[in-house]
Amino acid sequence: MIEARPLIVRLRNFVGDTVLSLPALRLLAQHGYRLELVGKGWARGLLEAEGWPVHVRPGGLRERVEQLRELRRRFKAEDPGFDRRANMLLFPYAFSAALDARLAGLQAEGHAGDGRTWLMRRGHLRRDGRHTLVEYWELACDFLGVQAEPPADIHMKVSDAQHEQARALLAAHGVAPGRFVLICPFANGKVEFLDRSWPAFPDFVRRLHAAGRQVVIVPGPAEVAGAKQLYPDAIRLDAVQLGVYNALLQGAGVVVANDTGPAHMAAGVGARLLSVLGPTDPARWAPWGTTVTVMRRWPGWPSVDEVRSAVDQALP
Structure with a gap:
């Protein structure tokens, strides 16, 4: 019996955005997901004390899709229900992030827009007038189907x-x-x-x-x-x-x-x-x-x- 459901999370390509997504990532973990992060190489050092694995995203489309397919194969072997639910969350807004997930056969969710909603299992509303941290937090809430207030501080860990x-x-x-x-x-x-x-x-x-x-x-x-x-x-x-x-x-x-x-x-x-x-x-x-x-x-x-x-x- 698995302790937590694996969830692939695509990080954004910027340090500041990755820091601002931390409360959302913790919320996902608190709701029973085992996070498998995909992002830039520097994210490993930045998030080392948090304890989540970071899979370094390749540059080419073929390599990116193959990486996601391999992760999908691995997690299907661990969790028989992996392919029957939403199994990837996209923090980037880009069309390419949704395309990578679709070509790898993943059931991704993320913000709607940029003509990419049809590539995903579900697209979520990107609300106007939000601080970026709140935007990521609300995406996680929408993914989970919960309502909660973001924390006053990020509390990033240092080992x-x-x-x-x-x-x-x-x-x-x-x-x-x-x-x-x-x-x-x-x-x-x-x-x-x-x-x-x-x-x-x-x-x-x-x-x-x-x-x-x-x-x-x-x-x-x-x-x-x-x-x-x-x-x-x-x-x-x-x-x-x-x-x-x-x-x-x-x-x-x-x-x-x-x-x-x-x-x-x-x-x-x-x-x-x-x-x-x-x-x-x-x-x-x-x-x-x-x-x-x-x-x-x-x-x-x-x-x-x-x-x-x-x-x-x-x-x-």
């Missing part, structure tokens, strides 16, 4: 091993735990052709450094050169796995971030976060949680003095 690696990194660079400012100044992509990066970030860091604050930056592989050039005063930690990054965020005195994946990670682990937003709509994309302070003055930006004052209040 003891990840904490230990983070402590070792900080000690090797002479950083005092709980007293440093961790900055997330990079933001890939734009909103309505407008840059999401706070233009005063370099000046802000220079002034923090001059005031004696320890500033830490954890650049991604494509951000190392920019970190060296724009933030020479920051203590740079390169090649950090996302799970360890979670531990660093949780151990910071305060995190200051643009609209970027690590901002959602910081909120997810309950870090004290100053979220500096520009053109981003906070009603849809603000980091989620009770430890988040959104700083937004659009069509302008918060001043350096304003954000520094907030840091000083967080780290007296």
Whole structure:
């Protein structure tokens, strides 16, 4: 007798969205599903402490479909009713996500739209005016046929091993735990052709450094050169796995971030976060949680003095 029904869940391709889907994933698990996640390779490190397996999604259509077919074969052998029920949930909105599932013979559900509903077992209404976390939460509720309120905080897990690696990194660079400012100044992509990066970030860091604050930056592989050039005063930690990054965020005195994946990670682990937003709509994309302070003055930006004052209040 199986303890939980296997359910294939297709994650989105972005770190922030994956963090925001965590409450929905937990809701599915609480209702008797054993989650088998399909997503990008980085999702393994990001979600390592959660304990769910992550199957890394191949790039080509043929390989993607074969992966799903293999998962389907495996779970049918474990659960005779696997093919007689909805057995895959799609968080992406794209037509291709539904097509992959259909070609693999899976009974997928997801948001209706993009001309893909006919490919799925059932398409669910994507409601307007929702925060992204609520949108994923409501999709899980609709899939389960339940009504519930989303949690106030994400409570993303961080393992003891990840904490230990983070402590070792900080000690090797002479950083005092709980007293440093961790900055997330990079933001890939734009909103309505407008840059999401706070233009005063370099000046802000220079002034923090001059005031004696320890500033830490954890650049991604494509951000190392920019970190060296724009933030020479920051203590740079390169090649950090996302799970360890979670531990660093949780151990910071305060995190200051643009609209970027690590901002959602910081909120997810309950870090004290100053979220500096520009053109981003906070009603849809603000980091989620009770430890988040959104700083937004659009069509302008918060001043350096304003954000520094907030840091000083967080780290007296």
